[in-house]
Amino acid sequence: MATPLRLLLIEDFEDDALMVLRELRRGGYDVTHTRIETPEALTHALDTSTWDAIIADYALPRFDALAAFALVQRRNLDIPFLIVSGQIGEETAVAAMRAGVHDFLLKDRLSRLGPAVARELREAAVRAERRKMQEQLLLSDRLASLGLLAASVAHEINNPLSSLMANLDFALNPLEPGVALLPEQEQALRDSMQCAERIRDIIRDIKVFSRPEDKQLGTLDVHRVLDSSLRMAWNHIFHRARVVKDYAARSLVRGREAPLGQIFLNLLVNAAQAIPEGKSGTQEIRVVTRQEETGHVRVEIHDTGQGIPPELRERIFEPFFTTKPVGVGTGLGLAICRRLITEMNGELGVDSELGRGTVFHLRLPVAREESASAPPTG
Ligand SMILES: Nc1ncnc2c1ncn2[C@@H]1O[C@H](COP(=O)(O)OP(=O)(O)OP(=O)(O)O)[C@@H](O)[C@H]1O
Ligand SMILES: [Mg+2]
Structure with a gap:
């Protein structure tokens, strides 16, 4: 030919x-x-x-x-x-x-x-x-040092945060009933406590993402990892789409938590970026998990975004392939996702309809017959 x-x-x-x-x-x-x-x-x-x-x-x-x-x-x-x-x-x-x-x-x-x-x-x-290899090496180097930096910052914040939360708790629940707080004061303290809890969640997520590489596969609950990634992607999502969770997988899977979190985060941010801003009432990102007969858990991330033209459907997994402006995308997200999921003996694929939306689906092997916490749909 x-x-x-x-x-x-x-x-x-x-x-x-x-x-x-x-x-x-x-x-x-x-x-x-x-x-x-x-x-x-x-x-x-x-x-x-x-x-x-x-x-x-x-x-x-x-x-x-x-x-x-x-x-x-x-x-x-x-x-x-x-x-x-x-x-x-x-x-x-x-x-x-x-x-x-x-x-x-x-x-x-x-x-x-x-x-x-x-x-x-x-x-x-x-x-x-x-x-291409040199650029990739440089990038993974940069990502690794960013991870380390994030982990040490997270660690540094943890100690003052713990005392902050302990003190807020003390102010809200004094050991001896003394002068009663004004309702406004009590509300202000409760709000502060909520903010502190939010900081604690973010720190926990950062730690998950920057934990040093450990290739050992463990046993994971995909729903917990999904929820953590959803929290991290929230800033990208909330002004573009509402999120619908449809969790029905029952088994734990074999995988690694930090990379799986990174995969979900990449897919969720991509989904959000495919949806134009400002119509969050009509747009949707749907996160689905299913138990498969084959001994796998299937996770799907649906969006109602712009879709992907058929001729690009394989190219999007190439390193540095991006259709986004400089500064928005480097084109590494999906390439990294595919590599990470393969290391966990899983698969990643895509279906898309131009103008209607896209579904990224991945499968991971079940760890053993054991019940995962399948939170209620909502
Ligand atoms: N949900 C989606 N809907 C439409 N197009 C998508 C979607 N996900 C990925 N794409 C297309 O695939 C390309 C590659 O995605 P990938 O995540 O690898 O890189 P990126 O998002 O452009 O940049 P990065 O993830 O490095 O910030 C995107 O530029 C976009 O064209
Ligand atoms: Mg991306």
Whole structure:
């Protein structure tokens, strides 16, 4: 089967362009190409489309291959760039390769073109993979140190928080009945106690998320983990949708609490971000758990958001794939979710209908036949 190739051809002679295309087709490529001749057209082509390779004639009336290559480099694009030329001196060829051009071919020896393009595509793919891994490493490093920082901050807050709560409790329930509190005072103290409890919950959640990596699988109640993630995602959710819980799983599952919490949080934040703000009355995020015959617990997170176009449904799991603006999404959420769930011997998938909503579903193996706390639906 022919390999698809999106080719940008910088060439002023139609005949020479045809020759290059013929040679590539012979080399097994299904080429779609755009031919351009000027710097403006090159800039436009680079800004508006994605290219697998660029082949440039060495000298054009308004332009030359090295200037074209410099334009590509200035955009930080790593696209295989090959020069094809009628005749060249050794010096020119050396200068081009030194500048970083990937290959230099003579027009009367074009049979080398197919293999040369194949080699450059392979090498570009290796470079891209390496870049991706480096970025991922940097990111997981950053996440790990953030986790540590969060854990130590949480720890530091815990002690003063405990005395705060003890003192509030004392003020509300003095050992010896003394002067009665004014109703406003008592209400103020109760409100303070509620705030303190909220802080305690947040601290507990942070600790769950930053607990040092422990690959050991334990026994978990998905409902408890879901509730904790729902609390953490609340700020993203409440002004966009109401939450409906439909918990019917009965078994505990085998998994790891912190990563599972992270997975649910990612999915809930994604669900919220897929729903426009301000219509929370009509929009819904539904969290469903089910017991499966196969010895699994199934968790579904439904949203009534924008949906995902069919052609993107697998790509969304790729690291760094995002449709969100810079600063909103890095595109790592789902890639991390899939990796974490696989480590727990589970699965993660998606169903979606454009304009109607999306369901992310995951399955985890049951720990043993034991009853989980299935809280009432609501
Ligand atoms: N519930 C959803 N509804 C519609 N699109 C979604 C949903 N969840 C994910 N997507 C799409 O999948 C893409 C990738 O999601 P992912 O969680 O991996 O990254 P992100 O949310 O863009 O960024 P990050 O999670 O790193 O902040 C999103 O940019 C979005 O286009
Ligand atoms: Mg996300």
